[in-house]
Amino acid sequence: MNKFIPIGLLLLSPCLASAADWTQFRGANGTGISDEQTVPTKWSKTEGIRWKVELPGRGLSSPVIADGRVYVTACTGYQQTRLHVLCFDAASGKKLWERQFWATGGTGCHPNTSMAAPTPATDGQRVYALFATCDLVCLDRDGNLVWLRALTKDYPTVTNQVGMAASPILYKDVLVVQMENAGESFVAGIDKLTGKNKWKHDRERQINWVTPLVANFAGREVLLVQSPAELSAFNPLTGEKVWKYQTKGIATIPSAVAGKDMIFLPGGDLEGLRPDAKGSPELAWTGTKLKPATASPLYYKDHVYTLSGAGILNCAEAATGKVVHQERLKGPFSASPIAANGNVYCTNEEGTTFVVQVGENVSIVATNSLGDTILGSPAISGGAIYLRSDQYLYCIGEKK
Amino acid sequence: MRTLAILFIASAVLIPPPTAIAADTGPLLTKIKAVGKEGAGNVEATKAWQDLVKLGPAVLIDTLTALDDADPVAANWLRSAVDSIADREINAGKPLPVDKLEAFIKDTRRSGAGRRLAYEWLARVDASTPKRLLPGMLNDPGSELRRDAVAVAIADAQGLLDKDDKAAARTAFKKLLGAARDRDQVDVIAGKLRMLGETVDLTAHFGFIPRWSIVMPFDNTGSKGFPVVYPPEKGVDLNAVYKGKDGDVRWKEVTTADPYGMVDINTLLTKHMGAVAYAFAAVDSDKEQTVQVRAGSNNAIKIFLNGKEIFNREEYHHGNRMDQHIGAGVLKPGRNEILVKVCQNEQKDAWAQSWSFQVRICDDIGGAVPFKVRDEKPKAPSEEKK
Structure with a gap:
């Protein structure tokens, strides 16, 4: 493959990402669900690991996988001023390339987070890496620079001193970035091929870490942008505002999830929203026992799951919000739960993943400890689970 | 034979010599440095970046030199060009121009960022680089090179302390305090000096x-x-x-x-x-x-x-x-x-x-x-x- 793909050819070439790929935060459609049937359930430090590679530095970003390549970000250096994008061969773990960039924005943050907090996104041909420094980089699958932007050059006060964390997401040719903070706050749709804004809306100047989501709601795909006072829906291609839903105390850390024409909105409680006659959301139920802590909720098989601050996995009927099961796990959890093949995977900050079988008989089927600090959400692709710790990238699966 | 001669003459005319290739970097670097706000100039810069990288290792020094007056955004474009060129050469089993890289690193008129980048690639292909260069970089104008030099010197001074050579350690740590700029290193050095009975005025040190x-x-x-x-x-x-x-x-x-x-x-x-x-x-x-x-x-x-x-x-x-x-x-x-x-x-x-x-x-x-x-x-x- 030619390493220098003219932009014109990029426009004509098909997207390489396939259904089995895990292309952005919580997977291609942001649900955290994989359709794969052979996903590992048991592993340990010494068993069930296909490969493990050392990373150059910390990060909370999830790995993303497309077309046999795993992309992950990290940061290094005194005060995290060096930003890394790495690409590994999914089959072998061989490092294919690594690119580094200098941080152009501030690097102050809470000690739990890092400049490599946002999860990158990929369409299989390119990878889009946003860092907490507000540096946004697009590289092709071979590590060649396609474009980059320093959002603090464009909007000088966009930053916070705690650490930005919202991940960029891809929808068709639009890369969506949600940059809400104490300075200039906005959500923007960026042309994925050129890095130029297609649309941009100012947002409330409040610190916020949630990742936007494109969901099918009331028969149309809408971009959901969650802020403390409002859940806004936009046409992701044009930025046209479709509707807004206002309620008190919408969460600024866990992100909304959607499924079966419902939106599950975290806040002081968890709210279940369904479309009204006009296609706008209305409150279906309020789950007072379903407040998620840091991890985002999960909708899976007609149920919604949240992880509480006490480390309890709550399971409720998605249609009614009725809690039907609670399972005490061991937190705290920063990683958001994911699901595959009838199991929910919850990885705590100590690197222990609880595999919880869901359905009629909810039970913990495995407790898998890596003994390594893990704050990023897991990813599933090609029959393997990918976990990134402070030090390593793990590919969990049978050795090939 | 005549055909070969014609081909040779033709290729000599059509393929520019290395110096000419290097001279072609100017417009490309200018386009890259012209990237503006909100992605302005990105399309032109992408094309220039691709053309620059195609020129290979002959343009490494030009590209590193261009960092001297590049703004932080353009600097990252240039950095990635250097990385791509160097990475490709190494993966192809080809040598990097190590002498030129070392000369560039030692030229303190160049930007600290560019010199550091050159240093990292030189260190990748020549493991002796840190030991050879860092001891002379305690007062380097580039913050990252200086930081690494101070880190090595702290370890050396600690070695003196471990051998109970307090007088030599005191001298070494005093010298290091003057060189260190980052708070974590200054705090380590100040702690050692206090342990050796010295007074350290951190307020004055940092200004x-x-x-x-x-x-x-x-x-x-x-x-x-x-x-x-x-x-x-x-x-x-x-x-x-x-x-x-x-x-x-x-x-x-x-x-x-x-x-x-x-x-x-x-x-x-x-x-x-x-x-x-x-x-x-x-x-x-x-x-x-x-x-x-x-x-x-x-x-x-x-x-x-x-x-x-x-x-x-x-x-x-x-x-x-x-x-x-x-x-x-x-x-x-x-x-x-x-x-x-x-x-x-x-x-x-x-x-x-x-x-x-x-x-x-x-x-x-x-x-x-x-x-x-x-x-x-x-x-x-x-x-x-x-």
């Missing part, structure tokens, strides 16, 4: 201003005071009496004993919420100096140098870190005025009560610059009556 005149509180109810131009922003008169939030206010002199220059307004003066404080210091400079005025604060802050605002950040209680805020300016010969506006909001959380700041004057890699805090202070009310 913190420990003595200020402060006037407060002005109104910041509803966090609306940040953009309000209160009288001190129009000109400082240390003997003036202003209308404050709760009545007349006047300047008071405070001195912090914190080695890192942290001024806790709550404890050194009075705690207020929804309030603005102004802190003023006059400093003498022997010469004109380009400087950075760096601050750390949990509060919304503005920094003024000689009446001109050089930094502002309206953010509350999201973390306090030394040097988190940086304003750039010029100290003129003689008297200069530093004014800092520190705003406290009305959050009730226990972690949101801090109202404090630290300010230092330094060069662009954090080294203290020569200045002296002038002995200017407000008259005490009793003096005014006289």
Whole structure:
């Protein structure tokens, strides 16, 4: 493959990402669900690991996988001023390339987070890496620079001193970035091929870490942008505002999830929203026992799951919000739960993943400890689970 | 044979020699450096980047040199070109131009970022690079090279200490204190020197201003005071009496004993919420100096140098870190005025009560610059009556 793909050819070439790929935060459609049937359930430090590679530095970003390549970000250096994008061969773990960039924005943050907090996104041909420094980089699958932007050059006060964390997401040719903070706050749709804004809306100047989501709601795909006072829906291609839903105390850390024409909105409680006659959301139920802590909720098989601050996995009927099961796990959890093949995977900050079988008989089927600090959400692709710790990238699966 | 000769002549005409290739970098580098705001120039820069990288290792030094005057965005474009070229050469089993890279690293007229990048690639292909080059870089103008040099020297000095050669260790750590710029390294070195019986003045080392005149509180109810131009922003008169939030206010002199220059307004003066404080210091400079005025604060802050605002950040209680805020300016010969506006909001959380700041004057890699805090202070009310 030619390493220098003219932009014109990029426009004509098909997207390489396939259904089995895990292309952005919580997977291609942001649900955290994989359709794969052979996903590992048991592993340990010494068993069930296909490969493990050392990373150059910390990060909370999830790995993303497309077309046999795993992309992950990290940061290094005194005060995290060096930003890394790495690409590994999914089959072998061989490092294919690594690119580094200098941080152009501030690097102050809470000690739990890092400049490599946002999860990158990929369409299989390119990878889009946003860092907490507000540096946004697009590289092709071979590590060649396609474009980059320093959002603090464009909007000088966009930053916070705690650490930005919202991940960029891809929808068709639009890369969506949600940059809400104490300075200039906005959500923007960026042309994925050129890095130029297609649309941009100012947002409330409040610190916020949630990742936007494109969901099918009331028969149309809408971009959901969650802020403390409002859940806004936009046409992701044009930025046209479709509707807004206002309620008190919408969460600024866990992100909304959607499924079966419902939106599950975290806040002081968890709210279940369904479309009204006009296609706008209305409150279906309020789950007072379903407040998620840091991890985002999960909708899976007609149920919604949240992880509480006490480390309890709550399971409720998605249609009614009725809690039907609670399972005490061991937190705290920063990683958001994911699901595959009838199991929910919850990885705590100590690197222990609880595999919880869901359905009629909810039970913990495995407790898998890596003994390594893990704050990023897991990813599933090609029959393997990918976990990134402070030090390593793990590919969990049978050795090939 | 004749055909071969024709081909050779043709290729000699069509394929430019290496020097000509290098000369072609100018327009490409110009297009890359022209990237602007909101992706302006990205399409042109992408094409130029691809053309530049195609030229291979012959353009490495030109590209590194272009970092000298590239803005931070263009610098990352250039950096990735260097990385792509070097990576490709190594993967193809080809050598990098190590002599040119080393000469570039040693040329301190070049940017610290470019030299560091060259150093990293040289170290990748020549494991002896750190040992060979870092000992001579203790006072390097590039912050990253200097940092690595200091790290190596700290380990060496610790080795002396481990051998109980205290005299040599003391000498080594003293030298290192002069070289170190980053707080973590300075703290390690200062700790060793104190253990060896030495006194270390961190306030002076970093260039913190420990003595200020402060006037407060002005109104910041509803966090609306940040953009309000209160009288001190129009000109400082240390003997003036202003209308404050709760009545007349006047300047008071405070001195912090914190080695890192942290001024806790709550404890050194009075705690207020929804309030603005102004802190003023006059400093003498022997010469004109380009400087950075760096601050750390949990509060919304503005920094003024000689009446001109050089930094502002309206953010509350999201973390306090030394040097988190940086304003750039010029100290003129003689008297200069530093004014800092520190705003406290009305959050009730226990972690949101801090109202404090630290300010230092330094060069662009954090080294203290020569200045002296002038002995200017407000008259005490009793003096005014006289």
